[in-house]
Amino acid sequence: MKPLLCLFLALLAAFPVAGYSVNSASYERDLLGALERLLTHDQGSAAAQLETLTQSYPNSRSGYLIYADLLAARGGLTPAIGQAMGHLDRDVVSELREQLSIRWHYWHTIRAARQDLWPAALLQLSGQQRIILYMDIPAARLIVYENDGGQLKEVDNFYASIGLAGFEKRREGDQKTPVGVYRITGFIPGHKLHERYGSGALPIDYPNELDQIYERTGDGIWLHGTEPGFINRAPRASDGCLSLANGDFLALHRLIGDATSVPVVIDPAPEWIAPAELQRRRERLSRTIIRWFKARLESDTPLLDRLYSLSHHDTSMRHLSHAQPSSSFTGLARHLRIEDTQLLAYPGEERLYVADLWLTHGPQTKIRIRQYWQRAADDEWQIVREFSIPPNG
16 A cells, blocks of 8 residues: 555554444544544455445545545555645645544544543533533544433534634634633524535634633634535634534534523543542532632621632732622522532633522522632632623523
């Protein structure tokens, strides 16, 4: 086998061949299945599957590329696709190979290593939260979790592209994807958008409260489909959005339905932990919040002063100043209670957590508060920002 096909094998040989189950549409399963046949030297079967794949998915540039390499190798030729693409600003062929490598690596190495592990960022979903989305940037996967009686249940996951310039969006036009905790704010059908957005778009609330404090600029960050002529984009190819195959986008929209305020956690450095450790971290923050809540009800000013103050040795969020207690409790009786809680670690920020609290005072009074908690190295906690949120916001 000659250069380009050998390059595929070099990229993939480190990853063991194993069976896998893809939850989403059959395109990814068929594409990786053909690669698996190549690795097991079943060229005839691989060629037949690739021919079927390219007929079923005529926009599969990855499928055509593998098929062309395979035919060239079987004919004893040395393909020159890489050289032919040299005049382009971006090496399209290399991007296709990177996409294939990332997909393979996820299903054959990463996913197996994460059996019985969960994202550390997803500490606790509220009882009102049916769906949460988790974008694992290194794996290029958008994972959909369902709230199954308080436990996370993966219901689907999709290959997804991020910004052309990477992540950690700071300013308008930087072509980077933001990092953090965001929320879907609506749905725009594809027929109302430019064709580059494919089947439609799900806008998110960038810049959120924290981005605004940091004075980050830009807007129009969406989850959306892919333009005509492509099934997927390269791993880094958007202007800062998360881009999915059109079929995957439609499947995602069906899962979400008409729900708004669906959280989207975009994480550049995922930590995957066992359920027991997830529970331990959840309880640690929950105890702190209960301590704060009791101090608010009892007007324990000395404790509140400590909980709302930034520690003297912490400079990472110094410019956020001191958080001020919201006025939501003013005039309410002491039997106010916490009805529901959602706890998420905030990606990209050291030891920062966002807590959404639903408070009730009888059937008519409902209060929602969002708090940003930061844990210092000595395990002391401070609220660095607190907001009153509309109950359904």
